[in-house]
Amino acid sequence: MTVGAARRDTVLAQAMLDSRDSNAARRYAESALAAGYEPARELCIAAAYLGRDFVRAIRLLEEVKAPGAAEYALLIRLQLLAGDQEVGWRLLYDCCRSELFGPPLYDLPFWSGEPLRGRRIVAWGAGQGDEILFARFLPLLIARGAVVTVNCRSSMVRLLCSVGGLRQVLPLDVSANDVELQLRMAELPALLRIGAEEIWPGPYLHAPPIRIPGEGLRVGLVWGSDARHLEARDRTVSLADMAPLAAVPGVQLFSLQLGKSRVEAAVPPTGMQIADLAPGIGDFADTAGAVSALDLVIGIDTAVSNLAGALGARVWVAVPVVPDWRWGHTGNSTPWYPTATVYRQSRPDDWKMVFEVMARDLAALVKNQQLSRPL
Numbered sequence: 001m002t003v004g005a006a007r008r009d010t011v012l013a014q015a016m017l018d019s020r021d022s023n024a025a026r027r028y029a030e031s032a033l034a035a036g037y038e039p040a041r042e043l044c045i046a047a048a049y050l051g052r053d054f055v056r057a058i059r060l061l062e063e064v065k066a067p068g069a070a071e072y073a074l075l076i077r078l079q080l081l082a083g084d085q086e087v088g089w090r091l092l093y094d095c096c097r098s099e100l101f102g103p104p105l106y107d108l109p110f111w112s113g114e115p116l117r118g119r120r121i122v123a124w125g126a127g128q129g130d131e132i133l134f135a136r137f138l139p140l141l142i143a144r145g146a147v148v149t150v151n152c153r154s155s156m157v158r159l160l161c162s163v164g165g166l167r168q169v170l171p172l173d174v175s176a177n178d179v180e181l182q183l184r185m186a187e188l189p190a191l192l193r194i195g196a197e198e199i200w201p202g203p204y205l206h207a208p209p210i211r212i213p214g215e216g217l218r219v220g221l222v223w224g225s226d227a228r229h230l231e232a233r234d235r236t237v238s239l240a241d242m243a244p245l246a247a248v249p250g251v252q253l254f255s256l257q258l259g260k261s262r263v264e265a266a267v268p269p270t271g272m273q274i275a276d277l278a279p280g281i282g283d284f285a286d287t288a289g290a291v292s293a294l295d296l297v298i299g300i301d302t303a304v305s306n307l308a309g310a311l312g313a314r315v316w317v318a319v320p321v322v323p324d325w326r327w328g329h330t331g332n333s334t335p336w337y338p339t340a341t342v343y344r345q346s347r348p349d350d351w352k353m354v355f356e357v358m359a360r361d362l363a364a365l366v367k368n369q370q371l372s373r374p375l
């Protein structure tokens with residue numbers, strides 16, 4: 001194959017990826033890479049990833065000569081999705097310690113697993129969903145005798161205060177005083193050598209429920225992720241996509257949606273009635289209080305879905321064809337959040353079947369609840 005033909009195949013591979021045709025994209029990209037056209041490697045990885053061939057995607061990533069943060073982030077995700085948690089956590093730890101994902105928050109030594117009895121340590125996080133997920137491991141530091149301070153996003157401060165035994169919870173821009181060591185919360189699975197039996201400690205975040213008047217099964221909805229998220233396209237639906245849920249009798253819908261997507265709640269699809277809880281939500285502790293008052297949360301993969309799982313609340317999560325590692329790539333459950341039920345896309349960008357199945361399950365849930373009530 002000539003260089004010109006390889007370039008043409010690369011262009012076609014990109015077009016097929018844009019159309020979410022992973023099989024065609026893979027044929028063109030693999031052809032170009034086999035001809036020695038290295039720029040096609042990225043498209044080969046993307047096509048294998050979208051086609052759920054994680055082994056091939058991992059191999060291609062490991063052959064990248066000068067991988068950057070994006071390549072390592074994807075490799076970590078793929079290792080965890082493929083089920084190799086030991087390799088995934090160690091790679092995440094190594095990337096954090098090499099500052100590949102950003103500089104440290106403090107000019108302090110990092111904890112590397114030495115005894116912690118009486119040591120004062122500050123743990124800090126990153127994304128909201130990850131802060132919620134990794135917060136489950138903070139009590140293990142305390143159990144080792146550490147005096148633990150946490151730095152997190154300001155919207156998380158009151159929520160993380162519900163983790164028992166912490167010395168302090170501070171916003172990221174407020175420096176902790178009198179601390180000796182630091183660590184990123186994402187390093188904890190590797191440092192603590194977390195095994196399958198330690199993934200779920202039970203509900204580890206807590207909030208008193210707010211008062212939500214109404215009758216029937218109270219269901220909270222979240223349909224949009226932050227538009228700045230790298231995977232916002234795969235983690236956002238429209239309120240109209242959720243319309244089948246509104247057709248289920250005996251259900252009262254509430255919006256937990258914040259951000260730009262919230263405007264859809266003001267003019268919901270025809271036939272959908274939804275009460276907006278957003279005016280009473282100032283931070284994640286407020287959201288947690290709302291979730292605690294609901295019977296069920298239905299959403300896409302956002303921080304709110306992680307929050308519901310961390311609270312031990314019933315949550316149904318709609319995930320794309322290739323989900324984040326915490327939801328796994330098969331089955332309808334995850335060990336990270338045992339109260340979550342996972343609903344999976346069968347085709348990219350197609351949410352119709354997902355919410356139709358949810359609506360059927362919701363109708364069954366309402367019926368079972370009604371049958372279980374005393375006469």
